[in-house]
Amino acid sequence: GISFSHMIPPLRESPHPIPSDYYETEVNKVRWVIPKCYTNLRQLGEGAYGVVCTAEYGDCGERVAIKKFSRPFQSTIHAKRTHRELKLLRSLAHENVLEMIDVFSPDIGPRHLREVYFVSILFGSDLQNIIKIQRLADEQIQLLIYQVLRGLKYIHSAGIIHRDLKPSNIAVNERCDVKILDFGLARCADLEMTGYVATRWYRAPEIMLNWMHYTHTVDIWSVGCILAELITGKALFPGDDHIDQLTRIMKVVGTPNEEFLNKIQSEEARNYIRNLPFMPRLNFLSLFPNASRAAVDLLDKMLVLDPDYRISVVDAIAHEFIREYSIAEEEPVAGRIVTTDEEESRARTIIDWKESDYQSPWSNRMERARESYFSFVPEIVWSEMQGFRASGRALSDGFPHKLSCEEADD
Numbered sequence: 001g002i003s004f005s006h007m008i009p010p011l012r013e014s015p016h017p018i019p020s021d022y023y024e025t026e027v028n029k030v031r032w033v034i035p036k037c038y039t040n041l042r043q044l045g046e047g048a049y050g051v052v053c054t055a056e057y058g059d060c061g062e063r064v065a066i067k068k069f070s071r072p073f074q075s076t077i078h079a080k081r082t083h084r085e086l087k088l089l090r091s092l093a094h095e096n097v098l099e100m101i102d103v104f105s106p107d108i109g110p111r112h113l114r115e116v117y118f119v120s121i122l123f124g125s126d127l128q129n130i131i132k133i134q135r136l137a138d139e140q141i142q143l144l145i146y147q148v149l150r151g152l153k154y155i156h157s158a159g160i161i162h163r164d165l166k167p168s169n170i171a172v173n174e175r176c177d178v179k180i181l182d183f184g185l186a187r188c189a190d191l192e193m194t195g196y197v198a199t200r201w202y203r204a205p206e207i208m209l210n211w212m213h214y215t216h217t218v219d220i221w222s223v224g225c226i227l228a229e230l231i232t233g234k235a236l237f238p239g240d241d242h243i244d245q246l247t248r249i250m251k252v253v254g255t256p257n258e259e260f261l262n263k264i265q266s267e268e269a270r271n272y273i274r275n276l277p278f279m280p281r282l283n284f285l286s287l288f289p290n291a292s293r294a295a296v297d298l299l300d301k302m303l304v305l306d307p308d309y310r311i312s313v314v315d316a317i318a319h320e321f322i323r324e325y326s327i328a329e330e331e332p333v334a335g336r337i338v339t340t341d342e343e344e345s346r347a348r349t350i351i352d353w354k355e356s357d358y359q360s361p362w363s364n365r366m367e368r369a370r371e372s373y374f375s376f377v378p379e380i381v382w383s384e385m386q387g388f389r390a391s392g393r394a395l396s397d398g399f400p401h402k403l404s405c406e407e408a409d410d
Helices: 076-091 127-133 138-157 217-232 242-253 267-274 293-302 313-317 341-351 355-359 362-390 404-409
Strands: 022-027 030-035 038-046 050-057 062-069 100-104 117-121 170-172 178-180
Touching: 022 038, 030 038, 030 050, 030 062, 038 062, 076 100, 076 117, 076 362, 100 362, 127 170, 127 217, 138 170, 138 178, 138 217, 138 313, 217 293, 217 313, 293 313
Parallel strands: none
Antiparallel strands: 022 030, 038 050, 050 062, 062 117, 100 117, 170 178
16 A cells, blocks of 8 residues: 655644643643543553543543544554544444543644544453463353453444454453453454454464455454463463464464465465474363363364354354353344445545546655545544534533443432
């Protein structure tokens, strides 16, 4: 794809004054401009695409999490990620999926949109932290994995592949409630797939092999890696790089057969694997000696090299390891398929400028394409934000979400 990041001028501060119901503050040298109902910001985490702070909401001081997107329209990648995450969080509503309870910007209108923030209920911890400090009992692991799969069933029913499931993206509170986080890499299943997503250790092998048309079962592989880590307390495939990662996987699940190899589009990847020494699939009962037979059987069905033979989320929920927690009528599916196809195809159309543009000098075409793209994407993000606020569900507009302070007032 074409990247315009090297052509984009540095972002200036918004040319208009801060709205009267907002205030400006600084956290770890990052400028935040947020509604006055959010106070006492403390940084919680930072990544390539955003910074997350905890904050206190309103008079009751209920703690929430606020994510500030880092330069949301700096490049096509940043812009797509911003749009995707907002669109999906606005569209998804499930107990085991992160709920967006507010979205805002101090900027006035799409033409000036520079800053985007969204708010969610704060969960105390995540699986990564829990794995570091304690070994879990079988019943706890069952409950956690059941909830992850319950959320995943809903996500997949909406036509979405998460693509970045890992322990740090599974939030957990003191009651062992689970929420799936971070939809910045999520894709609608029928869009063209790209190879380099998700933290490598939890990445399905077909993504590393750049097998373009992968399916929802990439998420099942990730859940298998998470389940193994919950059982043993350490990552199953901690690869140093892509080659090391693939080698570690093959040593456990065995080298692939010809049926699987013929499905791989990359000739280079096929030849590389064919030249590897034969490795048999390990006996999972020996690999996980402290796990129950039911847990081992589920791992055996999740960690299958060929995704066509990997267990589906529906069958995984019905598996004996977690069956006692499963109540079919309490496992809702999405009422509709969520898609970003239309917006992303329009964005691609802007990049693939019209044939007539080829008559103009290259620099002019590039500049016009850049201007078109980076005026278009803020418009659709602005539209998503306004759509959420128009629904009346925004916390800063007074919508009563399930915050403890409101329960205390009853």
